[in-house]
Amino acid sequence: MLTPITVERVLQAALSHGGDFAEVFVENRIEQNISMVKGEVEKARSGQDFGIGIRIFHGLDYLYTYTSNEDEAHLIDTARRLSLAAKQGTQANRTITFHKELIVPRHIALIDPRVVSIYRKRDVLAEVSHHAMAYHTAITQVQARYFDETQNILIANSEGLWAEDKRVRTRLFIEAIATEDNQKQRGYIAPGAQKGFEFYNEIDLRALAEDAADIAVRMLEAKPCPGGKMPVVIDNGFGGVIFHEACGHGMEATAVAKGKGPYAGKLGQQVVSSKISAVDDGTITNEWGSLHVDDEGTHSHRNVLIEKGVLKGYLVDKLNGRRMNMAPTGSARRQSYRYAPTSRMTNTYILPGSDKLADMITSTAHGLYAKTMGGGSVNTTTGDFNFAVLEGYMIENGQLTYPVKGATLIGNGRQTMYDVDMVGDNFLPGQGMCGSVSGSIPVNVGQPALRVSQLTVGGSQ
Numbered sequence: 001m002l003t004p005i006t007v008e009r010v011l012q013a014a015l016s017h018g019g020d021f022a023e024v025f026v027e028n029r030i031e032q033n034i035s036m037v038k039g040e041v042e043k044a045r046s047g048q049d050f051g052i053g054i055r056i057f058h059g060l061d062y063l064y065t066y067t068s069n070e071d072e073a074h075l076i077d078t079a080r081r082l083s084l085a086a087k088q089g090t091q092a093n094r095t096i097t098f099h100k101e102l103i104v105p106r107h108i109a110l111i112d113p114r115v116v117s118i119y120r121k122r123d124v125l126a127e128v129s130h131h132a133m134a135y136h137t138a139i140t141q142v143q144a145r146y147f148d149e150t151q152n153i154l155i156a157n158s159e160g161l162w163a164e165d166k167r168v169r170t171r172l173f174i175e176a177i178a179t180e181d182n183q184k185q186r187g188y189i190a191p192g193a194q195k196g197f198e199f200y201n202e203i204d205l206r207a208l209a210e211d212a213a214d215i216a217v218r219m220l221e222a223k224p225c226p227g228g229k230m231p232v233v234i235d236n237g238f239g240g241v242i243f244h245e246a247c248g249h250g251m252e253a254t255a256v257a258k259g260k261g262p263y264a265g266k267l268g269q270q271v272v273s274s275k276i277s278a279v280d281d282g283t284i285t286n287e288w289g290s291l292h293v294d295d296e297g298t299h300s301h302r303n304v305l306i307e308k309g310v311l312k313g314y315l316v317d318k319l320n321g322r323r324m325n326m327a328p329t330g331s332a333r334r335q336s337y338r339y340a341p342t343s344r345m346t347n348t349y350i351l352p353g354s355d356k357l358a359d360m361i362t363s364t365a366h367g368l369y370a371k372t373m374g375g376g377s378v379n380t381t382t383g384d385f386n387f388a389v390l391e392g393y394m395i396e397n398g399q400l401t402y403p404v405k406g407a408t409l410i411g412n413g414r415q416t417m418y419d420v421d422m423v424g425d426n427f428l429p430g431q432g433m434c435g436s437v438s439g440s441i442p443v444n445v446g447q448p449a450l451r452v453s454q455l456t457v458g459g460s461q
Helices: 002-015 072-086 118-134 203-220 237-246 319-326 357-361 415-419
Strands: 021-037 040-058 061-067 139-157 161-180 182-189 229-236 278-281 303-305 347-350 366-378 384-396 398-406 408-411 420-423 428-436 437-447 452-459
Touching: 002 021, 002 040, 002 139, 002 319, 002 420, 021 203, 040 072, 040 118, 061 072, 061 229, 118 139, 118 161, 118 203, 139 203, 182 203, 182 384, 203 237, 203 384, 203 398, 229 357, 237 347, 237 366, 237 384, 237 408, 237 415, 237 437, 357 398, 366 408, 366 420, 408 415, 415 420
Parallel strands: 229 366, 347 437
Antiparallel strands: 021 040, 021 139, 040 061, 139 161, 161 182, 229 452, 278 303, 278 347, 366 384, 384 398, 384 408, 408 452, 420 452, 428 437
């Protein structure tokens, strides 16, 4: 990491020819990936990435550059060249007095993954591969992947902020393939946390492996899904990806500050069903998407987005806060020093209600139960989405009847959330990666089971 004297000189150079705010972001990241196919290690890769990003604000615009060269003269020259591009006149050097942000550690790694041998990490993969393969004779292949990273960051700016943090994350990916006759089905699960290697002593590896295998085996019996408009019950956990993609992105200041998206200018208005309350909370201990401070050095917050259907807030970073005349909410994030930060989600949840999943099923005459969601796509400007259902079942006369394959959920995020008429009490989070203009970042999605009174189901029948 850089010394305060060096950082001060770089910030002074960044403002020497223009701009009214400057920031330095320093990152040192160490990560390890190990993948296993059919019980054999396929790839094992470790790496370290170090770099420095420099950003300048001039009014409501910004300039950004980055380098992996930490030589002071090089950094000062780079910052001065960036300042010249601002073209807003010369500023006299000013003294910057740094005040160190007090960070109370909440997301503590008990076992540093860097001191755990690659053989012990391999054993985790071998264990889940064994249990998934042994679950059923129809399982023909298991792919497993282990990931951990340790990210040390320093953020300093011309306002005197100095923040340092250490982030340790780990995640396990399990994919099981079941084969019968000429068809193949897939089961997938990928738990993760902001923890060290102790995570693997806390989770049930056998149960996770068997869950992935069970999805694949069950879907071998699936019939083609009928299409059309119908009630859809979306189960908890990763089902929250629909809210994340179709609604959450529309509440990021990245879009709202430009007047784009379905939620721009809608504060205080009802925007979804009164059954729904939602938050983005980066403070939850050890969660995959949590932060002590965001990538601008602002402490993370529990941000209420929606309360009983009414839009209460946005996710705001420093630059878009200027544009919107709003304070930052601890939501500025970036994949690495190669990206300028902008407003992004952390752990985004629909809060639990009082309904029961069983009642959602029994009160539905004909519909779809989307137990496990897969991937999909969304137009973040309009909120229109298309998501695959990895594991689904038909509901007939209030009962689950047969599994279905080829089901997709098609709709508009805001309208879909208006059509939610039941919210369950069985909340569960789910881990994922979110891609946007500042790169790919770890996020949590989550929700209890929801029933949407009508939603277009694209089927394969």
